[in-house]
Amino acid sequence: MVIYLEETADMLETPALATPDKPGLIGGALVWRRRLSPSLKDQWQPLTG
Numbered sequence: 001m002v003i004y005l006e007e008t009a010d011m012l013e014t015p016a017l018a019t020p021d022k023p024g025l026i027g028g029a030l031v032w033r034r035r036l037s038p039s040l041k042d043q044w045q046p047l048t049g
Helices: 002-013
Strands: 023-026 029-032
Touching: none
Parallel strands: none
Antiparallel strands: 023 029
16 A cells, blocks of 8 residues: 555656556546546646646
8 A cells, every 4th residue: 555655646746757647637636547538538637747
């Protein structure tokens, strides 16, 4: 669990390094791109970092 949380924190701090999934926002909520339904992908905005 510790490793998972550390990796997640790293992806949020430096989104450009996140692979294979990318953190982003939809309506101010944190979401992960690959877990989105196709109907929401056009609303997704990447985090900058």
